[in-house]
Amino acid sequence: MTRPSSSVIAMRDTDIECHVEPALPLPTTPEGWAELLVTTFNDVRDELVSTLWYMLGNQEDAQDMAQEVFLRCWRTQEQLPEVQNLRAWIFRVGLNAARDLQRSAWKRRVKPLLGAERMPPTEVAAPEMNPGLELEERESLQRLRDALLHLRPEEKEVFLLRQNGELTYEQIAEVANRPVGTVKTQMRAALAKLRKVLMS
Numbered sequence: 001m002t003r004p005s006s007s008v009i010a011m012r013d014t015d016i017e018c019h020v021e022p023a024l025p026l027p028t029t030p031e032g033w034a035e036l037l038v039t040t041f042n043d044v045r046d047e048l049v050s051t052l053w054y055m056l057g058n059q060e061d062a063q064d065m066a067q068e069v070f071l072r073c074w075r076t077q078e079q080l081p082e083v084q085n086l087r088a089w090i091f092r093v094g095l096n097a098a099r100d101l102q103r104s105a106w107k108r109r110v111k112p113l114l115g116a117e118r119m120p121p122t123e124v125a126a127p128e129m130n131p132g133l134e135l136e137e138r139e140s141l142q143r144l145r146d147a148l149l150h151l152r153p154e155e156k157e158v159f160l161l162r163q164n165g166e167l168t169y170e171q172i173a174e175v176a177n178r179p180v181g182t183v184k185t186q187m188r189a190a191l192a193k194l195r196k197v198l199m200s
Contacts, residue, residue, distance in 0.1 A: 073093055155190040
């Protein structure tokens with residue numbers, strides 16, 4: 001993804017610096033904007049659900065939250081002409097929705113059960129892979145997932161927005177309402193912790 005010039009856009013719920021890919025023709029009608037929202041949301045849905053899964057801790061909450069994110073975006077679609085990077089905006093709405101859920105009184109009292117449904121299943125290796133290598137790959141991936149669970153919430157957010165959301169540090173800073181330097185520090189801390197787990 002190229003990094004075009006940016007401008008600050010004031011949104012109803014949030015302020016976010018957004019970017020637009022210059023090669024994309026912008027819609028001129030409300031129907032065109034609605035179609036662009038649906039297409040972009042479908043393009044980022046898997047990454048969004050994965051990010052929400054790691055943030056919330058279970059698949060059902062992540063799937064429900066992804067639906068809630070789409071509805072929040074749909075309800076504010078009249079603002080779409082002002083949004084310059086729809087992908088970053090969708091992740092911002094998702095991050096805010098996940099935070100809302102985490103802050104809710106019900107969520108503070110109820111904790112998800114630990115177990116197989118807590119994190120996404122390990123991908124199956126290619127059939128031609130050596131069974132020993134496949135087992136090592138799965139164990140490494142599981143250690144990484146376990147390590148993600150132990151990151152501080154702000155480190156986890158930065159890591160997931162960078163890796164899954166493919167957002168720049170500047171976009172993450174706007175999404176998370178933190179200085180860019182803080183975001184970079186949190187990413188370095190997350191990477192150091194993850195490296196330590198994977199090297200052990």
